Amino acid sequence: MAVTTDPGVVDLRDPSGWRQAKNRLAVGAMWFAFICLVVPLGFVLVGVIVKGASKIDWSFLTSSTIPPPTLPPLLAKIEGTGGIGAAIVGTLEITAFASVIAIPLGILGAVYLNEYGGNRPLARLLSFLSDVMTGVPSIVMGLFIFTVWVIPHGLTGLSGMAGSFALACLMLPIVIRSSYEMLRLVPDSLRQGSYALGASKARVTLTVVLPAAAGGIVSGALLAVARAAGETAPLLFTIGVVTATNGNLFSGPNTALSTLIFSEVLQPYPNAVAFGWGAALTLIAIAFILMIAARLVTARFQRYSR
Amino acid sequence: MSTTMQADPATPAGSAAGLKPVRSLGDRSFQLLALVSGLLVLAILVLIAITMSQQSSQWFTSEGWSGIFSTDWDPAHNKFGAMTFVYGTVIVSVIAIVIAYPVSMGVSLLLNEVVPRRWAQPIVYVIDLVAVVPSVVWGLWGFLIFVPWLQITVYPHIASAVNDIPILGNLFGFLNGNYVSGASFFTAGLVLAIMIIPIVTSLSREVIATVPREDKEGAYALGATRWEMIRGVVWPHSQAGIVGATLLGLGRAMGETIVVALLMGSSPTITSHLFTPGYAMPGVIANQFGEATVGVFRAALIGMGVLLFAITIIVNLSARAIVNRNVRRIRGTA
Numbered sequence: 001m002a003v004t005t006d007p008g009v010v011d012l013r014d015p016s017g018w019r020q021a022k023n024r025l026a027v028g029a030m031w032f033a034f035i036c037l038v039v040p041l042g043f044v045l046v047g048v049i050v051k052g053a054s055k056i057d058w059s060f061l062t063s064s065t066i067p068p069p070t071l072p073p074l075l076a077k078i079e080g081t082g083g084i085g086a087a088i089v090g091t092l093e094i095t096a097f098a099s100v101i102a103i104p105l106g107i108l109g110a111v112y113l114n115e116y117g118g119n120r121p122l123a124r125l126l127s128f129l130s131d132v133m134t135g136v137p138s139i140v141m142g143l144f145i146f147t148v149w150v151i152p153h154g155l156t157g158l159s160g161m162a163g164s165f166a167l168a169c170l171m172l173p174i175v176i177r178s179s180y181e182m183l184r185l186v187p188d189s190l191r192q193g194s195y196a197l198g199a200s201k202a203r204v205t206l207t208v209v210l211p212a213a214a215g216g217i218v219s220g221a222l223l224a225v226a227r228a229a230g231e232t233a234p235l236l237f238t239i240g241v242v243t244a245t246n247g248n249l250f251s252g253p254n255t256a257l258s259t260l261i262f263s264e265v266l267q268p269y270p271n272a273v274a275f276g277w278g279a280a281l282t283l284i285a286i287a288f289i290l291m292i293a294a295r296l297v298t299a300r301f302q303r304y305s306r
Numbered sequence: 307m308s309t310t311m312q313a314d315p316a317t318p319a320g321s322a323a324g325l326k327p328v329r330s331l332g333d334r335s336f337q338l339l340a341l342v343s344g345l346l347v348l349a350i351l352v353l354i355a356i357t358m359s360q361q362s363s364q365w366f367t368s369e370g371w372s373g374i375f376s377t378d379w380d381p382a383h384n385k386f387g388a389m390t391f392v393y394g395t396v397i398v399s400v401i402a403i404v405i406a407y408p409v410s411m412g413v414s415l416l417l418n419e420v421v422p423r424r425w426a427q428p429i430v431y432v433i434d435l436v437a438v439v440p441s442v443v444w445g446l447w448g449f450l451i452f453v454p455w456l457q458i459t460v461y462p463h464i465a466s467a468v469n470d471i472p473i474l475g476n477l478f479g480f481l482n483g484n485y486v487s488g489a490s491f492f493t494a495g496l497v498l499a500i501m502i503i504p505i506v507t508s509l510s511r512e513v514i515a516t517v518p519r520e521d522k523e524g525a526y527a528l529g530a531t532r533w534e535m536i537r538g539v540v541w542p543h544s545q546a547g548i549v550g551a552t553l554l555g556l557g558r559a560m561g562e563t564i565v566v567a568l569l570m571g572s573s574p575t576i577t578s579h580l581f582t583p584g585y586a587m588p589g590v591i592a593n594q595f596g597e598a599t600v601g602v603f604r605a606a607l608i609g610m611g612v613l614l615f616a617i618t619i620i621v622n623l624s625a626r627a628i629v630n631r632n633v634r635r636i637r638g639t640a
């Protein structure tokens with residue numbers, strides 16, 4: 001604390017050297033913590049880009065046949081190297097269908113929590129449960145869909161759609177939470193103004209409240225999609241394995257970038273590993289594009305609302 | 307949707323029942339739709355508990371409690387004890403939060419109390435990048451680059467340095483005199499820590515943001531340095547909430563699958579040596595489910611999922627309760 005040089009006069013000079021040193025040390029430690037986070041991220045990004053970029057070209061991204069991991073590199077050169085087109089198509093269609101299921105339901109759930117539930121015990125319970133559900137491990141979602149969908153349907157149950165169900169279970173609580181937070185920010189005066197004009201609650205919600213919160217809801221949903229696109233565990237037991245493009249989401253086994261990487265990692269063959277790196281770079285690119293899209297929507301929305 | 311849009315006659319203002327709103331069919335069905343969507347969360351959670359317990363019942367009937375809680379895992383001889391995997395999960399996730407807690411703490415204080423707002427945004431972007439890197443990419447990088455590097459250039463040196471120190475030697479020393487492995491409890495914990503730091507940081511920031519501005523400015527007015535202000539004002543206000551945030555990270559770490567499936571060495575062992583291979587619950591489910599087509603084996607793996615579900619639900623419930631109570635308490639008094 002401030003040292004007094006003579007009675008009645010407060011010394012307002014800088015804090016003592018030791019106190020300042022401690023302060024600098026603490027702030028330095030905080031920056032160090034940030035560096036601890038940046039360094040591994042940098043290593044991963046550089047590693048994936050260096051190892052994956054050499055693999056990526058047009059035919060790698062579009063060729064629909066994933067070669068068996070045992071194919072020796074020499075033979076692969078003769079037959080054409082194959083590509084990850086099938087896995088890209090799989091990831092895109094599975095994630096898209098999961099979004100089609102989870103985003104509308106999640107937004108509607110958030111509408112219930114914020115517009116209809118109010119402070120009722122049921123709404124409070126559901127809000128709490130959706131919080132808790134965001135913490136359910138993704139592999140449990142995979143096992144859940146396996147038990148309720150794949151076991152009753154047998155091997156025909158393994159399809160892109162089953163994977164979409166698992167991802168949708170994962171996305172639902174995330175979409176509910178983010179939409180709920182956005183709906184809470186919509187000022188009540190907007191709702192009251194619309195009621196005063198005689199609009200019903202459904203109309204107020206659909207034409208006034210949801211559009212007002214649209215930017216935040218869309219960006220939250222995009223982040224949920226980005227997270228789902230990278231998930232592996234929910235797809236391991238639900239989509240099966242296939243080495244050629246399966247455009248039909250609803251029947252037949254499918255494949256995805258994440259599960260492809262997971263299976264290629266464990267192969268002892270260099271060409272399989274190279275495939276894994278190329279697929280990893282593609283997957284990171286997809287996830288980053290979704291995240292950047294979410295950021296752009298947020299930025300645009302902020303400018304608009306200002 | 308279409309019905310809700312058209313069914314919307316304005317309430318007749320001057321009618322006898324004018325004070326009581328007339329609710330159209332569309333209005334009510336929209337409410338019902340919203341309610342059903344909300345209830346879906348409850349339904350899925352209940353369904354998970356019921357169907358998965360059913361599918362794993364064979365495990366309980368054939369092994370009994372003592373079989374389940376044994377350390378004996380040998381599918382070839384129909385032995386399905388889960389304890390080694392529970393041990394692996396607990397150790398790995400504890401390592402993860404021990405590392406993630408101080409780092410998240412530092413980053414969230416940095417963002418909320420140190421850097422100006424326009425610098426904070428780029429830092430948040432970087433944290434978001436960490437969050438969006440898929441777990442399988444961490445696994446790939448860890449398996450092919452990080453693990454070999456640790457095994458050759460890092461762990462042997464640490465182990466030989468601490469081998470003769472009593473407690474540290476038991477944790478970080480060699481097993482059986484000369485053995486360390488790159489794929490180990492510690493490696494998996496380390497990578498999990500990086501993966502949970504974004505979520506712990508963002509929750510901690512929410513908690514720290516509730517510290518009243520007046521208190522902070524009061525501390526500065528008394529001549530406190532930034533660090534003294536943090537120790538004296540931010541810390542006491544947000545400690546409980548940050549513990550909750552870390553617990554939530556613990557739940558995440560327990561359920562993360564691919565990293566423990568690839569970076570832990572997949573060997574069911576119980577040991578205090580953290581530089582040696584272990585096995586965690588999500589890892590064994592992911593790695594062995596393909597072989598477990600029928601019978602007790604599959605039931606045991608699904609049962610392991612039930613166990614994991616139960617543990618993470620308990621961890622999450624308590625974490626949420628702590629965070630919510632803390633945030634509400636502080637907002638209430640502010």
